[in-house]
Amino acid sequence: xxQPTKAPQVVLVGFPNCGKSTIFNAxxxxxxxxxxxSGVTVDVKHGCLDLAKQTTSLIDLxxxxxxxxxxxxxxxxxxxxxxxxxxxxxxxxxxxxxxxxLQTQLYLTLQLxxxxxxxxxxxxxxxxxxKSGSQxxxxxxxxxxxxxVVPLVxxxxxxxxxxxxxxxEMLEKPLAASPIQYPPLVEQAIETLMQEGHCQRWQAIQxxxxxxxxxxxxxxxxxxxxxxxxxxxxxQLGQEVDxxxxxxxxxxxxxxxxxxxxxxxxxxxWTDRLDALALHRFLGIPIFIMVMYGLFVFxxxxxxxxxxxxxxxxxxxxxxxxxVFLHGLDAPEWLVHILxxxxxxxxxxxxxxxxxxxxxxxxxxxLEGSGYMPRAAFVMDRLMRFLGLPGKAFVxxxxxxxxxxxxxxxxxxxxxxxDRLMTSMMVPFMSCSARLAIFSVFAGAFFPExxxxxIFCLYLLGIGVAIFTGWLxxxxxxxEAESPLLMTFxxxxxxxxxxxxxxxxxxxxxxxxxxxxxxxxxxxxxxxxTLPAGKSAQPVLHAVSxxxxxxxxxxxxxxxxxxxTVGLVSGIIAKEVVIGTLNTLYTHDDKSNxxxxxxxxxIKEYAxxxxxxxxxxxxxxxxxxxxxxxxxxxxxxxxxxxxxxLYFHNDASVFSYLLFVLLYFPCLSTLAVIVRExxxxxAIISVFWATGLAYVFAIACYQLLTxxxxxxxxxxxxxxxxxxxxxxxxxxxxxxxxxxxxxxxxG
Amino acid sequence: MLVKSIPSKIKPGFKAKITxxxxxxxxxxxxxxxxxxxxxxxGTIFEVVRLAPLGDPVQIKVRGFLLGLRRFELEPLxxxxx
Numbered sequence: 001x002x003q004p005t006k007a008p009q010v011v012l013v014g015f016p017n018c019g020k021s022t023i024f025n026a027x028x029x030x031x032x033x034x035x036x037x038s039g040v041t042v043d044v045k046h047g048c049l050d051l052a053k054q055t056t057s058l059i060d061l062x063x064x065x066x067x068x069x070x071x072x073x074x075x076x077x078x079x080x081x082x083x084x085x086x087x088x089x090x091x092x093x094x095x096x097x098x099x100x101x102l103q104t105q106l107y108l109t110l111q112l113x114x115x116x117x118x119x120x121x122x123x124x125x126x127x128x129x130x131k132s133g134s135q136x137x138x139x140x141x142x143x144x145x146x147x148x149v150v151p152l153v154x155x156x157x158x159x160x161x162x163x164x165x166x167x168x169e170m171l172e173k174p175l176a177a178s179p180i181q182y183p184p185l186v187e188q189a190i191e192t193l194m195q196e197g198h199c200q201r202w203q204a205i206q207x208x209x210x211x212x213x214x215x216x217x218x219x220x221x222x223x224x225x226x227x228x229x230x231x232x233x234x235x236q237l238g239q240e241v242d243x244x245x246x247x248x249x250x251x252x253x254x255x256x257x258x259x260x261x262x263x264x265x266x267x268x269x270w271t272d273r274l275d276a277l278a279l280h281r282f283l284g285i286p287i288f289i290m291v292m293y294g295l296f297v298f299x300x301x302x303x304x305x306x307x308x309x310x311x312x313x314x315x316x317x318x319x320x321x322x323x324v325f326l327h328g329l330d331a332p333e334w335l336v337h338i339l340x341x342x343x344x345x346x347x348x349x350x351x352x353x354x355x356x357x358x359x360x361x362x363x364x365x366x367l368e369g370s371g372y373m374p375r376a377a378f379v380m381d382r383l384m385r386f387l388g389l390p391g392k393a394f395v396x397x398x399x400x401x402x403x404x405x406x407x408x409x410x411x412x413x414x415x416x417x418x419d420r421l422m423t424s425m426m427v428p429f430m431s432c433s434a435r436l437a438i439f440s441v442f443a444g445a446f447f448p449e450x451x452x453x454x455i456f457c458l459y460l461l462g463i464g465v466a467i468f469t470g471w472l473x474x475x476x477x478x479x480e481a482e483s484p485l486l487m488t489f490x491x492x493x494x495x496x497x498x499x500x501x502x503x504x505x506x507x508x509x510x511x512x513x514x515x516x517x518x519x520x521x522x523x524x525x526x527x528x529x530t531l532p533a534g535k536s537a538q539p540v541l542h543a544v545s546x547x548x549x550x551x552x553x554x555x556x557x558x559x560x561x562x563x564x565t566v567g568l569v570s571g572i573i574a575k576e577v578v579i580g581t582l583n584t585l586y587t588h589d590d591k592s593n594x595x596x597x598x599x600x601x602x603i604k605e606y607a608x609x610x611x612x613x614x615x616x617x618x619x620x621x622x623x624x625x626x627x628x629x630x631x632x633x634x635x636x637x638x639x640x641x642x643x644x645x646l647y648f649h650n651d652a653s654v655f656s657y658l659l660f661v662l663l664y665f666p667c668l669s670t671l672a673v674i675v676r677e678x679x680x681x682x683a684i685i686s687v688f689w690a691t692g693l694a695y696v697f698a699i700a701c702y703q704l705l706t707x708x709x710x711x712x713x714x715x716x717x718x719x720x721x722x723x724x725x726x727x728x729x730x731x732x733x734x735x736x737x738x739x740x741x742x743x744x745x746x747g
Numbered sequence: 748m749l750v751k752s753i754p755s756k757i758k759p760g761f762k763a764k765i766t767x768x769x770x771x772x773x774x775x776x777x778x779x780x781x782x783x784x785x786x787x788x789x790g791t792i793f794e795v796v797r798l799a800p801l802g803d804p805v806q807i808k809v810r811g812f813l814l815g816l817r818r819f820e821l822e823p824l825x826x827x828x829x
Contacts, residue, residue, distance in 0.1 A: 280800075
């Protein structure tokens with residue numbers, strides 16, 4: 001991260017969930033910025049911290065449990081922290097401790113002490129200690145560690161003044177040496193390594209502990225030296241050296257704890273009671289499902305209800321508004337089309353996601369702040385490991401049913417890049433709410449009875465394909481050791497609204513900024529395809545679609561149904577567009593264009609635009625519950641249903657078409673976040689994989705449903721389908737094994 | 748009683764003392780280190796609090812706080828059942 005000013009850097013380090021972010025927000029106020037740290041996707045927040053004499057830069061690092069960075073495979077978080085601490089020369093470290101987990105957290109404190117960077121220890125959540133009637137000897141701890149110790153109640157902003165004062169003092173004086181003395185032989189090993197490797201004491205210690213980062217920088221000679229010391233320590237002391245080092249620290253902690261802490265801090269009765277329910281042998285999974293169901297009720301029904309209105313509003317402003325405005329300026333038709341349908345539509349698509357994203361993120365921020373997430377990971381772990389994924393991966397997949405975009409973004413909570421990749425590739429097959437809208441229109445038109453069963457069937461097929469994809473990917477990405485679960489259970493908290501809101505704000509802003517950059521250019525390309533070629537000629541897309549529809553024959557789409565193909569292409573922007581496109585094309589097909597040509601057109605257009613403005617207002621009042629559903633809306637859907645029935649010749653072809661819509665091409669926004677969270681090559685593979693599977697599955701489905709009509713032909717198609725899936729798998733495997741296309745760098 | 752393969756015997760109320768942690772060569776290096784750094788060092792006593800719904804990750808109480816880990820992650824530990 002490039003720092004524009006040379007302000008001293010103050011860094012917050014501590015366990016996950018120890019309250020760092022709350023302290024960060026309290027100290028920085030509203031000045032925080034999220035920066036990407038050296039190309040990886042873990043966000044490092046930094047903001048200004050004003051002290052009496054000077055302004056410093058405060059940095060909030062992800063939570064870690066140990067300074068030792070164990071392997072490349074391990075969580076990105078610890079990698080970021082480690083890199084930061086070694087390269088950025090923190091001027092002061094604030095080590096935040098959660099008082100209810102003091103023993104293990106002191107281990108991290110001792111490791112930090114060895115770094116020799118000035119440090120302030122902030123003991124957070126002191127109110128929990130008061131509740132259980134125990135006492136912590138802060139002065140004693142301060143003396144032992146050789147650095148100031150400050151009591152805090154971060155959530156109530158207690159103790160911040162003391163913390164600031166101590167940071168200021170620590171900027172001027174260095175830290176005393178670590179209190180830990182290792183057995184003589186280990187000390188000797190550390191000394192030698194320091195001299196030979198020209199490194200600091202803490203680096204030598206981390207080296208002996210097997211730290212991956214430090215080890216990878218050693219020369220051959222140093223490595224030999226290290227292994228010689230490791231084996232001689234092992235031989236003489238009867239224990240391996242890393243165990244000796246850690247054991248020395250814990251022995252020290254054990255010795256000091258009775259002096260430091262009088263009485264045992266109990267985890268709050270509430271946490272115990274809630275855990276008895278949330279982690280219950282039989283109730284655990286039902287409770288998890290209910291919590292996730294709550295996500296849909298809240299995010300999709302309540303907040304997400306605004307999606308249509310926001311979509312309409314932004315369309316009115318950016319697409320229709322641009323058209324009217326440019327026509328008023330007498331701009332050429334092609335320019336109007338590109339600006340309105342390309343750039344305008346891109347902005348419209350990006351912004352349409354805001355309500356659902358807002359709803360989902362708000363709910364997730366609540367769950368994360370409350371401490372339920374680790375419990376969910378614990379409960380779902382065994383089930384997800386059938387797929388080779390950790391329990392945490394269940395949450396992004398579930399969110400996928402609401403919207404694939406936040407689902408892919410939610411994969412960043414997963415520790416290993418492999419898990420993130422697998423989950424991101426599975427998410428697009430979870431049927432999102434936009435696809436549900438398409439299904440319900442078709443179900444209404446073709447399956448008036450039992451429509452819900454058809455939709456449910458599609459959902460199940462989507463889940464099946466996701467599992468199938470996960471299973472294949474797991475075979476391809478030869479899995480090394482799984483990242484260990486080994487998790488702690490933070491106490492339940494009532495989340496702080498300002499922390500939640502800030503988190504939601506960052507995430508939504510991140511989406512708009514980064515996804516918009518990909519969505520708008522892609523939407524521009526699509527607009528070129530639909531550019532009217534001349535007064536009477538059709539756009540390129542329509543002409544191409546008419547000839548390409550033949551390809552959809554095996555899934556029951558006849559040539560006269562070419563609008564179905566156009567619908568699929570325009571559905572790439574966002575799946576819900578499919579219905580709108582089909583509706584328009586079926587209405588205008590074989591009819592002369594009703595728009596008047598020439599002079600009168602602009603006035604008519606403006607009037608239509610104004611009328612749409614009223615419609616937007618209605619949509620909002622409707623979404624907010626201020627008026628009941630409009631009958632025109634229903635009538636519109638009903639007339640659409642009638643028209644659809646003319647073009648699809650049998651139910652099997654409808655079902656296959658819906659299956660195709662479910663599986664094909666992750667929408668532009670999802671694609672944009674896959675590019676961002678995983679990598680560009682994998683996003684492209686996701687497109688080909690999803691579209692290929694959609695084609696194959698839709699054909700297989702149609703042929704199976706109509707097998708009685710033509711047994712031989714169907715059997716041939718089915719064999720072809722199985723063969724092509726297998727070939728797709730072999731191709732992906734070959735690409736992976738040859739290490740081409742940069743497939744191996746992701747995450 | 749010293750046991751070789753503990754994971755199958757584990758149920759709520761199971762209490763054991765850690766007598767050793769298998770060396771880095773035998774156990775996965777990362778796992779061994781993480782277990783040690785979370786305070787599962789030789790001499791420590793832990794108790795199984797509960798099992799997850801499908802019986803796999805187990806929740807243990809060690810040094811006064813709760814840890815969740817998978818059954819196989821307990822394998823590097825040499826235990827003496829109490």
